[in-house]
Amino acid sequence: MTTVTDDPALIQDYIERGIQHLWVQTQGVDNLRKEDGLVVIESGDGIYLTDIKGRRFIDAMSGLWVVAVGHGRTELADVAREQMATMAYANTFAYSSKPAVDLATKLAQITPDGINKALFVNSGSEAVETAIRMAKQWHYNRGDKGRYKVISRVGSYHGITAGAMSVNGSNFINRAPFEPLVPGNVAVENVNCARCPYEKTYPECDVFCARTIEDTIKFHRPETIAAFIAEPISTANGCWVPAPEYWRTIRRICDEYDIVMICDEVINGFGRTGEWFGIQHYDVLPDVMTVAKELSSGYLPIAAALASDKIAAGFEGEAGAALVGGSTFGMHPVACAVALANVEIIERENLVANAKKMGVYLDTRLQELQSKHRVVADTRGIGLMHTIEMKRDPESNTDFTDEDAVGERMPRILRDEGILARAGSAIAIAPPLVINGEQVDEMVDIIDRSITRLESELSIA
Numbered sequence: 014m015t016t017v018t019d020d021p022a023l024i025q026d027y028i029e030r031g032i033q034h035l036w037v038q039t040q041g042v043d044n045l046r047k048e049d050g051l052v053v054i055e056s057g058d059g060i061y062l063t064d065i066k067g068r069r070f071i072d073a074m075s076g077l078w079v080v081a082v083g084h085g086r087t088e089l090a091d092v093a094r095e096q097m098a099t100m101a102y103a104n105t106f107a108y109s110s111k112p113a114v115d116l117a118t119k120l121a122q123i124t125p126d127g128i129n130k131a132l133f134v135n136s137g138s139e140a141v142e143t144a145i146r147m148a149k150q151w152h153y154n155r156g157d158k159g160r161y162k163v164i165s166r167v168g169s170y171h172g173i174t175a176g177a178m179s180v181n182g183s184n185f186i187n188r189a190p191f192e193p194l195v196p197g198n199v200a201v202e203n204v205n206c207a208r209c210p211y212e213k214t215y216p217e218c219d220v221f222c223a224r225t226i227e228d229t230i231k232f233h234r235p236e237t238i239a240a241f242i243a244e245p246i247s248t249a250n251g252c253w254v255p256a257p258e259y260w261r262t263i264r265r266i267c268d269e270y271d272i273v274m275i276c277d278e279v280i281n282g283f284g285r286t287g288e289w290f291g292i293q294h295y296d297v298l299p300d301v302m303t304v305a306k307e308l309s310s311g312y313l314p315i316a317a318a319l320a321s322d323k324i325a326a327g328f329e330g331e332a333g334a335a336l337v338g339g340s341t342f343g344m345h346p347v348a349c350a351v352a353l354a355n356v357e358i359i360e361r362e363n364l365v366a367n368a369k370k371m372g373v374y375l376d377t378r379l380q381e382l383q384s385k386h387r388v389v390a391d392t393r394g395i396g397l398m399h400t401i402e403m404k405r406d407p408e409s410n411t412d413f414t415d416e417d418a419v420g421e422r423m424p425r426i427l428r429d430e431g432i433l434a435r436a437g438s439a440i441a442i443a444p445p446l447v448i449n450g451e452q453v454d455e456m457v458d459i460i461d462r463s464i465t466r467l468e469s470e471l472s473i474a
């Protein structure tokens with residue numbers, strides 16, 4: 014296969030056409046026009062990606078918490094080819110396919126006991142929409158027709174479609190241009206034990222942040238509330254791992270007021286946190302789980318809302334009880350076949366256990382950075398999902414200034430040194446689950462050098 018890398022004129026041509034014709038999500042065109050503003054990735058192997066200029070990077074965020082099994086798995090390409098050649102597509106509203114049945118069966122085996130039914134869609138946002146639809150219609154089918162509100166948490170991220178954006182519960186994505194969104198979102202505070210929104214301290218607080226949700230429910234009247242949605246271990250909010258009692262408390266409150274508990278496992282799922290699913294750290298059963306990203310390691314787009322027996326039972330029986338609506342490409346046979354093969358790789362290669370083991374090692378290595386670098390305020394996370402939080406001066410709790418421009422500076426420095434990651438004052442670290450100890454060292458050494466460069470560029474001794 015010829016690579017673009019061999020031809021400097023072609024490299025430039027790709028970059029220019031990319032800037033002119035491609036709408037790169039979340040990047041302003043001005044940014045793309047800056048030097049090295051548009052990075053065009055060409056190939057990948059294991060934890061590494063190579064761009065058209067021939068630069069090799071560690072994919073320190075697995076793309077976007079996606080590529081669990083690593084890049085370059087030709088076995089997944091073979092599965093896709095075979096399924097396409099056998100039967101690429103059939104009406105997904107009325108029929109099913111062997112790969113869809115097989116994947117749903119596998120998910121019933123690996124999810125917590127009591128989650129046994131999968132509704133497949135194409136993206137995490139759609140999975141969130143579907144989970145909310147399930148929750149609302151579950152109540153409706155039982156004759157409880159006034160429940161339209163959904164409780165979510167400040168600082169959370171659940172997607173980009175209108176319903177998902179309505180429960181984002183944050184200004185992480187600027188919602189203003191799209192308002193009014195879907196009515197009925199109620200935001201409660203998130204978990205953040207270092208800067209508790211209630212200025213309390215764990216364990217004396219007795220997880221007040223969870224307990225107080227009951228007050229919100231009473232204020233809004235329980236009979237108007239359909240669901241509560243949150244990531245078991247929040248990523249958007251910066252890898253805060255809730256205390257053990259947190260989820261048990263949420264479960265108790267949801268049960269008491271008949272509220273559907275949706276766990277958004279779009280990032281947490283499939284081993285990222287060192288368990289198959291994030292909620293398994295807490296020993297409680299969700300009513301609905303949403304999964305996406307690592308379900309297929311990104312080899313093809315696929316996502317799902319996974320329903321508990323309790324929720325699934327609410328759609329049985331009378332005619333008209335079936336969940337309203339369908340998606341043409343939901344349950345796509347090729348995506349299901351690839352996702353199944355991906356989950357089998359995660360199982361066969363013990364990648365969940367590897368994430369747990371490498372996560373412990375990564376954690377100690379990141380803590381070394383905290384003792385070494387003045388700007389590192391905190392490092393935290395679980396499994397292979399970590400955050401490095403930086404400030405201009407952590408001691409006086411002084412943030413970087415606008416002139417410091419860390420949002421532009423840090424990704425550039427990391428890239429120069431050989432890492433692709435989401436970075437600003439916080440660096441998200443979530444490498445593919447196949448990473449080994451030497452590669453953790455290689456990655457942390459690069460981050461170490463990068464932070465030294467940041468301190469030097471900003472003249473922070």
Ligand SMILES: Cc1ncc(COP(=O)(O)O)c(C=O)c1O
Nearest residue numbers: 136137138170171172277279280
């Ligand atoms: C927790 C969570 N839920 C939902 C989504 C939306 O997924 P998608 O981008 O596939 O629509 C994301 C995306 O990052 C996410 O992090």
